[in-house]
Amino acid sequence: MDIWPLKFETQGFLVIEGFASKQDVEALKQESSRLVDELQPDRHDKTTFTQGENRKANEYFMNSSDKIRYFFEEDAVGSDGSLLKNKHTALNKIGHALHWFSPEYKKFTFSKEIQDVARDIVGFKKPVVVQSMIIFKPPNIGAKVEPHQDLTYLYTNPPKLTGFWLALEDATLENGCMWFVPGSHKDGIKARYRRTPDKDSLKMAYDGAQPSPNEDEWVSAPVPKGSLVLIDGAVVHKSEKNLSDKSRQIYTFHVAESENTKWDELNWLQPTAELSFPELFR
Numbered sequence: 100m101d102i103w104p105l106k107f108e109t110q111g112f113l114v115i116e117g118f119a120s121k122q123d124v125e126a127l128k129q130e131s132s133r134l135v136d137e138l139q140p141d142r143h144d145k146t147t148f149t150q151g152e153n154r155k156a157n158e159y160f161m162n163s164s165d166k167i168r169y170f171f172e173e174d175a176v177g178s179d180g181s182l183l184k185n186k187h188t189a190l191n192k193i194g195h196a197l198h199w200f201s202p203e204y205k206k207f208t209f210s211k212e213i214q215d216v217a218r219d220i221v222g223f224k225k226p227v228v229v230q231s232m233i234i235f236k237p238p239n240i241g242a243k244v245e246p247h248q249d250l251t252y253l254y255t256n257p258p259k260l261t262g263f264w265l266a267l268e269d270a271t272l273e274n275g276c277m278w279f280v281p282g283s284h285k286d287g288i289k290a291r292y293r294r295t296p297d298k299d300s301l302k303m304a305y306d307g308a309q310p311s312p313n314e315d316e317w318v319s320a321p322v323p324k325g326s327l328v329l330i331d332g333a334v335v336h337k338s339e340k341n342l343s344d345k346s347r348q349i350y351t352f353h354v355a356e357s358e359n360t361k362w363d364e365l366n367w368l369q370p371t372a373e374l375s376f377p378e379l380f381r
Contacts, residue, residue, distance in 0.1 A: 103220050111284030111334030112277075113220065114320055118327035119265055123207065127350060128267050130203035131233050134193055138169055140182050157301045161367050163195045164230065165374035170194070174240040184240070188346070191242060194232035198352050199374055204231060208352055209381055213263065217354060217379055221261050221329065224358040227376035229253060230368055231352035233267075236275050241341030243275075246310050248284075249353065250332040252292045254363040259356035260332030266324045267348040274347040275338045276321040277328060280312045284333035293365040303367055310335045354379055 107113040119127075159168065175189035176182060182189055198208040207213070208228060217223045230253070235241065250258050270276040290307035294300045312335055320328065330336060332353075341347055355362065355376070362369075362376070370376050 104222065107220055107329055107331070110279070110281045111331040112279045112281070112320070112336070113329040114322055115216075115327045115329070116323060117325055118212070119207070119325045121325065124267055124325050126203055127207060127265075128348065130201055131193070131235075131267070131348065132187070134167065134201065134233070135187050135190065138186055140186050140189075157303065161301055164368050165196050165199075165371045167193060167196060167200050172237060172240050172242055174242075175237075184237070188235075188237040188240075190235050190237065192232045192234045195230040195368065196374060197233065197350075198228050198231035199377060204233075204350065207265075207350070209379065214380055216263070216327070216329070217261075221354075223259075223261075223354065223356055223379070225356065226354045226379040227357045228379055229353050229355050229362075229376050231350070234349050234351060236338070236341045236347035236349070238274075238344045238346050239342060241275055241347060243340040244338045246280075246312060246335050246337045248288055248290075248310065248333050248335055249330065250288050251290050251309070252366065253332065253353055253355065253368060254288070254291060254366055255332075255355050256361045256363060258288065258333060259360050261354050262328075262330035262332070262351055263354060264328040264330055264349055264351040266322050266326045266328070267350060268324050268346060269322070270326075270347050270349065271321050271343075271345075272319060273343040274345050275341040276319060276347070278317045278319050278337050278339070280310075280316045280335040281318055283310070283312070283316075283335040284331040286333075288333060291365075292367065293363075294367065298364040298369075
């Protein structure tokens with residue numbers, strides 16, 4: 100563990116295998132299933148999680164910082180809005196306030212083990228949890244995630260953001276594990292995704308071009324379930340489409356520094372009167 104802070108600082112990401120016990124992983128997966136069981140697709144808008152969302156999707160998405168909301172895979176929804184898959188294999192993700200409104204995910208997010216990692220490895224002083232997601236990456240249709248930097252979407256000034264990514268199932272080359280460009284977090288933020296023209300707008304626009312590394316720069320990070328992956332907000336990463344018959348479910352949440360750091364008011368995600376960003380060191 101003594102070398103982990105340096106490794107994280109050097110690479111921009113860090114894999115910690117065996118972080119969560121089998122019992123903890125199973126409890127979180129059962130909570131995921133419970134949340135999907137509660138979903139009633141016939142009464143639910145079939146919002147898909149894709150780039151270039153329409154206004155209706157933006158309202159649903161951008162007003163989700165203090166809620167638990169459901170987002171479907173594009174390939175799971177027909178042109179008429181009907182669901183083409185069983186709901187348990189149709190979802191892209193559930194977000195963005197699981198860390199507060201789901202008891203099991205809240206317990207994990209604010210656990211001493213997570214706090215220790217945030218303090219001792221990442222070096223946070225006064226961290227806050229800004230969002231959380233279950234990403235399902237369902238068999239055969241789990242969407243590709245293009246190369247990006249998390250700070251593009253969740254910007255702080257100065258930049259200080261880390262993703263905590265927990266594998267609830269084995270993440271393999273076949274089902275869409277993570278890929279990273281080691282050291283790319285030292286090259287600055289290539290693009291910003293901002294509310295346009297002002298903080299009250301639901302319209303979003305990119306300022307700058309997303310990173311496009313050469314193929315030989317990428318390093319794959321397949322991990323067994325129970326592994327925790329730390330992701331610097333500036334490191335370039337991606338995942339490929341899941342073309343296998345196995346899902347790749349994970350839980351991820353983002354932590355930002357709040358000491359001498361400002362959350363950008365043009366980020367899509369904003370704290371609300373119902374839920375401000377809770378401090379991790381509670």
